Amino acid sequence: APVLTVLKDPDGILVPRLQGYGPIDRDYATALADVAKTIHYPESARAAGPLIPQISDRPQAPPADPTGHGGHTVPPPGALTYAPSATLRAEVLANDAWCRFPFCGMPSHLCDLDHWRPFNHTDPEAGGWTVLGDLIPLCRADHQRKHLAEWVPTLYTDRRVEWRSRWSGQVIVTYPR
Known part of the structure; x- marks a missing residue:
């Protein structure tokens, strides 16, 4: 069985x-077709068309809670557990249908849910909590880019994410879509 999987758009847009x-x-x-499994973007992704970062003139919300606690003073149920509950995962996916990295078209249901502020496995109360205010979907490759600090995100209370390149200082903002 192929170990490579290519996600393609049969319409050739994405x-x-x-x-x-x-x-x-x-x-x-196309060259990988003989050695890779090919799957198609879901219809919802194809209907949305090409995905580009959005520019908005809406009022700017403040940065999310820098502690990663989502504004909570007491951990809600499940906040000190690394893996989100099915209910919380569904809530994140309902807010963010796509990977939140700039120019990424990976549907969020195929993504990892990443803690914006890292979860502290040895002291869960001290790190980012597993709450809506600290989770964003990132595909595996973009999740790795974030952890390598190539692009540093800042999450805001309106769920926009400001990505700053560690190398160039370039800033790209993504919005829930």
């Missing part, structure tokens, strides 16, 4: 993605 890596060239996706 950029192909190699799962675990990220966007790839259309010609390369």
Whole structure:
């Protein structure tokens, strides 16, 4: 069985993605056809069209709770457990239908739920909690980029994420979509 999986759009509008890596060239996706499993973007992703960061003139909300506690003073049920409950996962996915990294078209149901402020496994109360205010969906490749600190995110209370390149200082903002 193939160990590579390519996510493609049968209409050719969305950029192909190699799962675990990220966007790839259309010609390369075609070349991988003999050795990779091909799956299609869900209809909801294709109907939305190409995904680009959105620019908004809406009022700017403040940054999310810097402790990663989502504004809670006492941990709500499940907050001190690393893996989110099915209910919390569904809530995050309802808010964010796509990977929150700039220009990524990976549907959120195929993504990891990442703690914006890292979860502290040795002292869960001290780290980011497993709450809506500290979780964003990131595909595996973009999750790795975040943890390597190539792009540093700031989460805001309106769930927009400001991504700053560690190398160039460039800032790209993504919004829930």
